[in-house]
Amino acid sequence: MASSNNPAKPVHILFVGAGAVGCFYASRLHHPSQNVYASLIARSNYKAIIAAGGKVELQTHSFGNYTFAPYAVFPNIDAAVPSASSSSSGPEAAVGGEKSAGTGTPPSEGWDYIIVTTKALPDRTDDAAMVAPLVSEKSCLVLIQNGVGVEAPYRARFPRNPIVSAVTVISAEQIRNGVVRQNRWTRISLGPYGHGLGAPPGVGDQAGEEPVARLGDERMRALARWWTALGGIRDVETHSELELQTIRWHKLCINAAFNPTAVLSGGRGNADQLTDPELREHVLGIMHEIRDAAPLVLGKPLPDTLASPEKIVKSTERNTGGRPSMLLDWEAGRPMEIEVILGNPVRIARAKGVQMPRLQSLYACLRSMQRMREEREEREKGKGKL
Incomplete structure (x- = not known):
């Protein structure tokens, strides 16, 4: 029987960005035995991760040294887009993904969480448009990015998807491609993002449908439980939008x-x-x-x-x-x-x-x-x- 920390169905979490922050937090979420699977979209370090057998080496102050073998590693957005020909999203697929040296295939049912950890450069790229091919009706977007106002473009493009905004306090660095060192701190603060603090109540919500802010709160709390109970991160904080x-x-x-x-x-x-x-x-x-x-x-x-x-x-x-x-x-x-x-x-x-x-x-x-x-x-x- 599944507990609140062990979902009955496989949960697939995709990290867009495999830098130090992305790899560290992904490694603390990936628990195939508990039906929670984390995957990576890597760019500059993709070849290094694949050459290492689809694994990332972590040297951490908080959890010691270990290797992280994601469910799948993709070189770009297009490779991570689910399709009807994608393999099953059950435990068998996770094992298959690891055997294929980390290349893997996207889950056919789509991504449950899409966690963006890339630098926020709205003057250069439209990140919301970039991840759009990955997003389905079931997807929750999680934004671990610096600054303020980062959520608005995602809400405009995905008015019905839950969004979780996140702020980290972590000292971590990728000392070379595929090798991440966490020096200090692990705190991550999470909060749902509805339609912005200045939006009137009910904006964007349709009659008979659950408000996106409430959905965001539910998905936020599930994510926090897994990071805490499965990943052992003690300072995962949940907050209101404000x-x-x-x-x-x-x-x-x-x-x-x-x-x-x-x-x-x-x-x-x-x-x-x-x-x-x-x-x-x-x-x-x-x-x-x-x-x-x-x-x-x-x-x-x-x-x-x-x-x-x-x-x-x-x-x-x-x-x-x-x-x-x-x-x-x-x-x-x-x-x-x-x-x-x-x-x-x-x-x-x-x-x-x-x-x-x-x-x-x-x-x-x-x-x-x-x-x-x-x-x-x-x-x-x-x-x-x-």
Whole structure:
């Protein structure tokens, strides 16, 4: 007999993005003996995972070292699209998937959960459109992405599918393709996403049908149970929609302060920024601007339990050597998460009549830096063709 932690029917969970975060959280969900199967869409590390027999090596602070053999590993979206010719989604298929060196086949009944862990770059890609071929009526979308406003494009494209929004606090890195190291923390906060906090009650819901927010809450709680009872993660938190959005805005105090400053200061890490008195004042100013704006945007004061800017700074001082992801992207010539970390909060606040001049300045400067570099690279490519 199935328990609440052991579903009667196979549950298939697809992670779109097989970086450090995706691989770690997928590995804590994959329990074939309990009817829960996790699969990966890998891009740059696909060949390395397949070469390792369809397995990912994990070196973790919280659970020791182990290997994770997903139900299936796919090189792209198209390969993961279920079809009538897909194999059975039962335990036999899971074993078959592992025997085929991780290539596997999509479950014929479709994906129960589609968990997106890729960088949110709405100025470059339409991620909601990208995952659309994977989504069926039964699919729940889970967004483990930075910033605010990331859910809106998914809700617009999938008005009837449950959506779960997620915020992580984890220190993890892919030290080489197919090898993930988790250094500290495992906390993940989950909350259903209905139609946005500004939408009137009932928007998008049809008579006689269960509201998507309620469906999202149910799917969120099931996911949290599996991560906790099966995966052993102790700090999986479930929240209401407003609570989760509050957590997103609070995390901006870290991401929107340290990430852009690391790039604009010439490459200084988070703790290093705080050794400079002017940069320290700058970082605290950004955090306070966000903390002052958030209650006006959300319509509710921030809870006292959320760390103040001063506490965040004090904690950050101890984490020496950390280099934020935006800086790593800039140095590698990759697009930065400018829109969801800076542009979206500025626009969302502005729509509520709230100005965020510090964030707007960071947004304008970084967007210009990125555009100028890309235009320069295009000119250099053009010269090379002459």
